[in-house]
Amino acid sequence: MPQHPDTGIRVSGVSKAYGAKRVLDDVSFDIPSGTVTGLLGPNGSGKSTAMRAMLGLTIADAGSTTFDGILFRDLAQPGRTVGALLDPGAHHPGRSVEDTLATAAILTGSPRERVGELIATLGLASAARRRFGALSLGMKQRVALAVALVGRPRHLILDEPMNGLDIETGDWLRSTLVHHAHTTGGCVLVSTHLLQELQTFADRIVVLSEGAIRYSGEVGDLTAEKNATAIAVDPDLLRRALTTRGIPFSVRPEDGRFSVGIDPRSLSEICIADSIVLDELAEDRESISDLYRRLTRGQYRVEGDVFDPR
Numbered sequence: 001m002p003q004h005p006d007t008g009i010r011v012s013g014v015s016k017a018y019g020a021k022r023v024l025d026d027v028s029f030d031i032p033s034g035t036v037t038g039l040l041g042p043n044g045s046g047k048s049t050a051m052r053a054m055l056g057l058t059i060a061d062a063g064s065t066t067f068d069g070i071l072f073r074d075l076a077q078p079g080r081t082v083g084a085l086l087d088p089g090a091h092h093p094g095r096s097v098e099d100t101l102a103t104a105a106i107l108t109g110s111p112r113e114r115v116g117e118l119i120a121t122l123g124l125a126s127a128a129r130r131r132f133g134a135l136s137l138g139m140k141q142r143v144a145l146a147v148a149l150v151g152r153p154r155h156l157i158l159d160e161p162m163n164g165l166d167i168e169t170g171d172w173l174r175s176t177l178v179h180h181a182h183t184t185g186g187c188v189l190v191s192t193h194l195l196q197e198l199q200t201f202a203d204r205i206v207v208l209s210e211g212a213i214r215y216s217g218e219v220g221d222l223t224a225e226k227n228a229t230a231i232a233v234d235p236d237l238l239r240r241a242l243t244t245r246g247i248p249f250s251v252r253p254e255d256g257r258f259s260v261g262i263d264p265r266s267l268s269e270i271c272i273a274d275s276i277v278l279d280e281l282a283e284d285r286e287s288i289s290d291l292y293r294r295l296t297r298g299q300y301r302v303e304g305d306v307f308d309p310r
Contacts, residue, residue, distance in 0.1 A: 007033035007068055009155060009187045014053050014063030016046075022211055023049050027063070029206045029216040031187040036177055038198040038219075039191040041208035042296050047191045048086065050208065051159050055084055067155055079108030083153035085161050088144035093133025097124055097143050100132055101150060108151030118146040123169065138164035145173065154186040161190060162197070174201045195292055209296040228260045228267040229284035233277040241274045259284055 009031040016024040024046050031037045041047045052058035054065040056072050064071060067081055075081045091100050101115040119128050122142045127135060132143060141164040148156060156177065162170050177188045178201050192198055198205065199219060207215040232238040235256055242249045247270075248261035257280075260267055264283055271278055 007185065008035075009054070009065065009067055009189065010069075011050070011054060011065045012063055014050065014060045014065065016049055016053060016058060016060050016211075024053065024060070025211045027208070027211070027213055029213060031189055031204070033187060034181050034185045035203040036181045036188040036190065036201060037204040037206060038202040039189055039206050039208065040193075040195065040198070040292060041191075045208045045296070046211040047208055048159055051084070051086060051157050051189070051191065054157060055082065055086075057086070077109065077151075079104075079151040079153065081153055082155045082157060083148035083151060084156070085144045085148045085158045087159075088137070088141045088163070091132050091140075091143065091147070093131060095132055096129050097132060097135070098128045100143060101146055104147045104150045110151050114150055114152075118149060121172075122146050136164070138166065141165060142169065154184065156180070156186070156188045156190075158188070158190050160192060162192060177201065207292060207295045214295040226263045227284045228258075228262060228264040229280075229282050230258045230260065230264075230267060230278050231256060231280040232258065232271075233279060237274065237276045238271070238278075241270055241276060245270070 011027060011029050014024055014027045015022070027046070027050055029037075039047050039050070049058055053060045053063075054072070067075065072078060072082065095103070098115065098119070101118060102112065104110075105112060105115050119125055122145060124139070124142055124146065127139055127143075132140065135143065141161070145158075145161060148158065158177075161173060165173065174197075177190065180186055181188045181203075190198075190202070202219055204217060205215065205219050206213065230238070235251070235258075238258060239249075239251070242258075242260060250259050251257070252259070264281055268278075268281060270276070271281075
């Protein structure tokens with residue numbers, strides 16, 4: 001993998017407010033060279049604003065983003081350094097697909113042949129002469145991807161790139177993103193709500209909720225924590241032992257099963273020390289979906305009956 005000085009993307013202390021509403025609150029995370037990073041968060045969590053701030057399209061109140069140690073505004077060839085997909089419908093509705101890509105090629109200093117390559121690769125041949133505004137959402141998404149890729153950029157920032165893609169194109173895109181990052185040393189940042197899918201191709205994950213970072217790290221570390229699940233002959237004894245030691249736990253009311261915030265071996269040692277008999281003891285590895293729900297819990301609160309006509 002090629003090495004570069006000050007490699008990767010670094011987001012440092014980015015904050016943004018609109019009036020009294022704080023959309024981004026001291027957001028900081030790194031995307032190491034050669035990795036695919038997933039940016040997760042509920043609608044309204046600040047994902048799109050964060051991506052726009054990284055590229056200077058939204059002016060942050062504080063903080064900065066560097067690409068291989070350089071601010072976006074100072075890049076000599078921004079289109080060759082960073083490719084972005086932020087709004088698939090943002091291109092001129094009256095231009096043909098071919099003209100849209102040709103314009104992008106000129107702006108990034110790319111050869112005209114690159115347009116034909118992307119039209120073929122992304123299955124745009126049948127739509128090449130059609131106006132962008134007349135395309136379906138899925139086809140617009142393909143064109144927007146092609147525009148992001150036309151300059152063969154080192155880094156990619158893609159907001160929900162899988163939306164509207166068929167299975168075959170989605171598979172191609174995932175494999176292309178992984179290949180790009182792992183072979184060129186570039187960085188890929190992808191926002192998505194498809195959590196289980198993210199596990200198949202992302203190296204790292206950043207969870208954003210209410211404009212703040214809730215988690216940033218490797219996908220493997222996210223699910224590596226091995227908590228214990230257990231059923232005790234005398235639940236009160238186990239509850240007392242855990243409470244005394246300050247160990248977090250919850251109990252499912254339907255079957256009395258304990259979910260305990262320590263690994264099974266540690267729980268077993270406590271039970272032996274306190275003469276607690278267990279009917280069951282197992283490993284309970286939290287899935288990304290479960291953890292995501294826990295990390296973002298509380299962003300949307302409903303007070304009262306939303307269907308109350310009063």
